[in-house]
Amino acid sequence: MDFSELPLSTEWIIIYVFIALAIIVPIIAIIDVIRSKFKRPYDKAIWLLLIIFFNLLGALLYFSLSRERKKPRT
Numbered sequence: 001m002d003f004s005e006l007p008l009s010t011e012w013i014i015i016y017v018f019i020a021l022a023i024i025v026p027i028i029a030i031i032d033v034i035r036s037k038f039k040r041p042y043d044k045a046i047w048l049l050l051i052i053f054f055n056l057l058g059a060l061l062y063f064s065l066s067r068e069r070k071k072p073r074t
Helices: 010-035 044-064
Strands: none
Touching: 010 044
């Protein structure tokens, strides 16, 4: 595939950025869930399932709602 054939209009650039975010943000969220300790033992499994099944939406929910459910770092 010749890269000169790729469409580079503004709409396509926005789509490429959104696709990149839809891949990168859930990966970062999954890594954060695995490394974190939660107050309840099943919270980790619930967050992982939400991120896996709802991808970007699950990751955004995790980053916005999970802070108060985590144990403080020592």
